[in-house]
Amino acid sequence: MQYINKKLRVAVRKFTPFENALEKIWHSFKVQTNTEFELEYSSMDLTELHQSLFEEGGLQNGSWDIVQLSSDWVSEAFNKGAIEDLAPFIAQNEKEVYLQNWPPSLRRSQTFENKIYGIPFHDGPECMIYRTDLFESEENKAKFKALFAEELEVPKSWGKFLQVATFFSSLQQGFYGTALAAFPDGHNAVYDFCIQAWSRGGVFLRKDNSINIDIPQIVEGLNFYRDFIQSKNSIHPQSKNFDSVRLGQAFANGEIAMMINWFGFAAYAQLEGLPKVKNNVGVCEIPTDGENKSISPNSYWIYSIAKGSQNKHIAYEFISFATNQINDCILTLEGGIGCRLTTYKDEEINRQIPFFNQLEILHSYATELPNLPQWASVAHHIDNLMLQVMNTNTPIELLVKETQKLISNNT
Template sequence: MLKQSLLSLALATGLSTAAHAESVNILMEGVPDTEYVKTLLPEFTKETGIEVNLEVVNYAEMHTKLVPQLLASKGSYSAIVVDFYWVGEFTKAGWLAPLDDMIKADNFDTSVYVPKMMDLVGQVDGVTYMLPFYNYAMGLLYRTDLLEDEANKAAYLEATGMELAPPKTWGEYLEQVKFFTKDGMHGVVNQGLRPDPIAMEWSNYLFANGGEFHDADWNATLNTPAGVAALEQYKTNVNEYGPLGSASFSFDEAFNVMAQGQAYSYITYNFFRTAIDDPSQSTVAGKVEIMPVPGQEPGVGASLNGAWGWAIPKSSPNPEAAWTFLKWVESKKIAKERAMQGGSPTRIDVFDDADLNAKFDYMGAMKDMLLTSHNFPVFTYTPQLVEVLGRELSLAVADEATPADALAAVEAEMNELAKKDGKQK
């Protein structure tokens, strides 16, 4: 009887503990980096006893799901991931909890992150609200086999007086796009769909011409010689050197053109570097490499940065457990394990890891891409700016507005948004 009573007590205690086991609920986007995190969750639960429940949805649903929870006094999400598009909105609304006290208490080293990552999805006005999760900076995918072909080398030297090699400057790249548009091959494929794909891709053209979105006082600087040249070049690449219909391509359609061997180059998100080597979806596996988008001078990068960050909302029902998860998932060990599966690092020490570089020989290029990248304007109205920019760029590509008029329209609306947000004095 005594043994039976003790057994009943033990079972009851175990069931009670299980029923009250702490859990962390996180809303995440359905992307490869989320899957890499998911594979490691049993390890976290084993170490901490904390269960992690991931609610995975597509990007279009995320903002709609997040806002009501962020507005609540006590929401259902312990932690969230934040796209750089939303950083200005979420921090100005006061929805994210500052992490500095927890970082200091646990001596969590944030200096290991690529500085541009902390600028984009880490700190705002000197306060740390996020830990960078993964990056989706844009780079230049190009066909190495075409560059190494002896006939191409001879023809290119005769046509341009230059050696055929990975482009060191933006001018060299444009020459290569023109040269490789022949015999059914396109020099480039673009993602011209409005608003997001074209806005993000064209930003690389702006930076490559030495332009920026605004000055130190947030006055828009798009209708400039650099901005106009960037839009004229983009329009030419889409209409003269790219496949028919690319003005309405999203990144999936553009990637398919590149993966089927129909284009020499494609400026796109860095996670496509892994995908282009997958024989199940690419006919040019082993024949494509990635590099930072080249700028006006050798060594000057022009890639657009992009990233997501981990955050703890002020409405989190259990911020302490959420922080336990964040510092674990962003530890060197776990960040490396995610990267070894194909994830996009944000930590310099992970980029420099010998095992990772042995597995992926393009990690050095990925690191350089981030170190020399440029950030899109981050403020409360970033999504609205993307809409305006995409609209006007598309009009220019379709010959419904001149490049100068299109950029003047973007400038006017961007300045109004910056004033509304208190960025302009």
């Protein structure tokens, strides 16, 4: 096959484990295939990556061959006709294998009308992540019982979450019960919004695929969120500046007792955290209002082929190689989160990350963002709503109604 050039260009989400794993996997690929291609990649944060792929047309103008694409963006890319259907590349006898390799929750967002627009490579649904040693400390247990006449336990409800966060924040200067990833980048605060809605049984996607956020569960959840993030007694003071990566680093550095974050940051703390954090990491379900079942917000990363690529066959060959069983484990040991069912049960992975096998349980109640082409616009309005929730005293009911008007008029 005649190729236009000998460079395979990859757009990468800026995250050290992604970069390290990509370089190792590419080296193995070159050795095994003797390809004449050279890898050329650029690492970008979320905002930069979205801008390069969509606003600047990178998916269609030939800037990229392979892209690391958030599952939150797939519908937008699909509706622009900007990514390649991979089904023709997946041989007929591999289709059944493809369906068996990953849980259904990691195949939903990139599948449209039996067409497949990406292969999952990094995951980790959101969950509660906590320091087991702090909850198991006899001293902490005694102090907590003396204060509240209750046992110290990992919180299952939002009320208990606030209580426990306040308790841990009182133990020592510069240590906090928890923190939030509240940085407004169209991703972190939007997921905080969804968690507060879903964990209270709130459903904002109507049957006709329109969005209605003006519901009691969202008003209740955002009132709680405002009180929580404005609290000086419970939460890390840098929460408004934290994205999920910085939040994960704060936990790994021993600055907080617990957090709600992507599973990958539990693995990161276990592998790269300070000595007092390593081997003291636990994961469990996210708190609820006490009446509804827990949920696990699910956002993952896939490898997709840009529509404008002139090197689609070699691009798919590399994607297939990069997501095989061996390389799924390599990514995991670098600090990412492999997606294959076999990785969840891999002995070496679970020796190094003892809670890794719990991923299969988390995926049993995984929940994705609405798979709508207009979701990027909706998320923009929700992001602005969350900024006002955090930084103003305007009544939540009014903010929600105003945002609903914007959503209805602009989507």
